[in-house]
Amino acid sequence: METVLADIIARFGLSDQTLIEQAFEFAQHGHEGQVRASGEPYITHPLQVATFLADLGFDASTVAAALLHDILEDTPVTKGELELRFGKEVAFLVDGVTKLSAITLRGTRKDKKSADLQTESLKKMFFAMAEDLRVIIIKLADRLHNMNTLRYLPPADRERIARETMEIYAPIAGRLGMGRLKGELDDLAFPFAYPAEYAWLKKTIKGKYESRLHYIERTAPLVKRRLLDADIPVIDIHARAKRMWSLYEKLQRYSMDPDKVLDLVAMRIIVPEIKDCYAAMGVIHAHYKPMPGRVKDFIALPKPNGYRSLHTTVFCERGRIAEIQIRTPEMHDHAENGIASHWAYTEAGKPRAVSAKQQELAWVNQLKNVLRDIKTSQGMADLKIEFFKNRIFVLTPHGDIKDLPEGATPLDFAYSIHSELGHRTTSALVNGRIVPLSSALQSGDVAEIIKGKEARPSKGWLHIVKTNQAAKHIRSWFNNSGPPDKSESNSEPSHSSRLSTGTARKKVARPKTIAAHASAILIDGQDGMAYRLGKCCTPTTASPVIGYLTLTRGVTVHVVDCANIKTADKQRLLDAQWE
Numbered sequence: 001m002e003t004v005l006a007d008i009i010a011r012f013g014l015s016d017q018t019l020i021e022q023a024f025e026f027a028q029h030g031h032e033g034q035v036r037a038s039g040e041p042y043i044t045h046p047l048q049v050a051t052f053l054a055d056l057g058f059d060a061s062t063v064a065a066a067l068l069h070d071i072l073e074d075t076p077v078t079k080g081e082l083e084l085r086f087g088k089e090v091a092f093l094v095d096g097v098t099k100l101s102a103i104t105l106r107g108t109r110k111d112k113k114s115a116d117l118q119t120e121s122l123k124k125m126f127f128a129m130a131e132d133l134r135v136i137i138i139k140l141a142d143r144l145h146n147m148n149t150l151r152y153l154p155p156a157d158r159e160r161i162a163r164e165t166m167e168i169y170a171p172i173a174g175r176l177g178m179g180r181l182k183g184e185l186d187d188l189a190f191p192f193a194y195p196a197e198y199a200w201l202k203k204t205i206k207g208k209y210e211s212r213l214h215y216i217e218r219t220a221p222l223v224k225r226r227l228l229d230a231d232i233p234v235i236d237i238h239a240r241a242k243r244m245w246s247l248y249e250k251l252q253r254y255s256m257d258p259d260k261v262l263d264l265v266a267m268r269i270i271v272p273e274i275k276d277c278y279a280a281m282g283v284i285h286a287h288y289k290p291m292p293g294r295v296k297d298f299i300a301l302p303k304p305n306g307y308r309s310l311h312t313t314v315f316c317e318r319g320r321i322a323e324i325q326i327r328t329p330e331m332h333d334h335a336e337n338g339i340a341s342h343w344a345y346t347e348a349g350k351p352r353a354v355s356a357k358q359q360e361l362a363w364v365n366q367l368k369n370v371l372r373d374i375k376t377s378q379g380m381a382d383l384k385i386e387f388f389k390n391r392i393f394v395l396t397p398h399g400d401i402k403d404l405p406e407g408a409t410p411l412d413f414a415y416s417i418h419s420e421l422g423h424r425t426t427s428a429l430v431n432g433r434i435v436p437l438s439s440a441l442q443s444g445d446v447a448e449i450i451k452g453k454e455a456r457p458s459k460g461w462l463h464i465v466k467t468n469q470a471a472k473h474i475r476s477w478f479n480n481s482g483p484p485d486k487s488e489s490n491s492e493p494s495h496s497s498r499l500s501t502g503t504a505r506k507k508v509a510r511p512k513t514i515a516a517h518a519s520a521i522l523i524d525g526q527d528g529m530a531y532r533l534g535k536c537c538t539p540t541t542a543s544p545v546i547g548y549l550t551l552t553r554g555v556t557v558h559v560v561d562c563a564n565i566k567t568a569d570k571q572r573l574l575d576a577q578w579e
Helices: 002-009 014-030 044-055 060-067 079-086 088-101 112-131 133-148 155-175 179-193 195-229 244-251 274-287 329-342 354-358 362-371 377-388 410-417 419-423 459-463 468-481
Strands: 236-241 265-270 310-315 321-327 391-395 401-405 425-430 433-435 447-451 521-523 545-549 555-559 573-578
Touching: 002 014, 002 044, 014 044, 014 060, 014 079, 044 060, 044 133, 060 088, 060 133, 079 088, 088 112, 088 133, 112 133, 133 155, 133 179, 155 179, 179 195, 179 244, 179 329, 195 236, 195 244, 195 265, 195 274, 195 321, 265 329, 274 310, 274 321, 321 329, 401 410, 410 419, 410 425, 410 447, 410 468, 419 425, 419 468, 459 468, 521 545, 521 555
Parallel strands: 265 321
Antiparallel strands: 236 265, 310 321, 391 401, 425 433, 425 447, 521 573, 545 555, 545 573
16 A cells, blocks of 8 residues: 555655645544455555546645545544645545435435435535536546445445446546546446346457457558658557447447447557648548548547547458547547546646636536526436437537537527527528428537527427526526417417516517418428518418528518519528428
């Protein structure tokens, strides 16, 4: 243990070394005589947690808190005593981790009382995250070491803890961009959470893993030589095997056929600078034919968690397919360790304020506001999906990136920009084409919202949106603007009011420009899309019609031989027909 401690404190200055040494001695004394389920002295656990965080480059206060993280739970020591000995910052972190350890995130019962308790537990966890990310990161490191010794616990506890890890902790690590930690947590939990599936996968892919690994290892030197011949410096080139749980998740999208997973083992190339990434991609494509649709630029368009890299899949040596990832050392460090990769220090080498660091993750600050409105277990389940499952990035026409949950709609996109834009949404363009407001956006989509001055939300939108933020704004609008017009019947906007500017409830009149359609119209082949009838030609069911996408009022439907249509911009015309 002394050697491990020496390795930790060697990374810090003298004053920080004293803090860490004192924290270790205090923890060692407090846990004296305590033994883990594995039979090891208990102090080995906080020491391993502290080592993990020190390796990631966290500050001395975080490392000291890691050494002390179980002291309040397992000994008579109080928070006040910790403050006197180690200061408010360390005591705050230890207290935060202790509170997280005391909550149950995954119950065994499915009754309402149990669900409500879990809801409150999750709210406490997320509030802790929003307050100081270091609390949850210490907890993640704690969970990682506990997962390494999970086999020593009773079978029932193993499964519960493993599933809790995969449902809560691993997704949080992923959301923080800590890819290595997420992968390790998932893979350690997988055999205990889903033993049959794990056994099948291990047996099925064993030979395929080995074959592809050998191929990449043999091919890497040839690729490196081609890059060096082109004067592109290569820091490292190696094989990267896909993690077991990540592979199992992907197999579910490919009919459980491992042969369809092209990145089972990938080649990873590390080069000094961004320009070298693109130059390397050019050389590789000059020698090896790329597969269409498999080139991805996560440097120009990073993933929501900050991941950056170039990906390409090529027909490599001997015609075999290989995925290649190209990145700089900084990108690689961030891909592995996420927010932890640049947590504590500025260019001047001085500790950085935690709050400043957290500003880089806007979603962390959104948590507090969202949590206050969640009262039910379903609401918390929706929050888990929104914040910690797969994320997509969608671009505005100006190139700004919006981070949204998978399955998000144009309405979610509109409300992510501003509540007023969301309220006034009439239609949406995605990649230059009009789409229903209920359509699911994809990563890399360019979305543009068409708004109307007299547009208003529909209660049906609550069944469309996927984000808590959008749902909150929609409910707030109805709470402050009075009851909806009775003629509103579909989930798309009915454009029937100006927004109320006061707090008094007012009855909203339906504009005369909106027809109460006896028959609906299909716009561009889409049912339920919002539109209004042109006042210039007053279309009827007996008239052939055409849609026109306005700049501010959504789609207007005209008779096909309307004089205004004959002079309109042809690129903004949309097919339309009566149902």
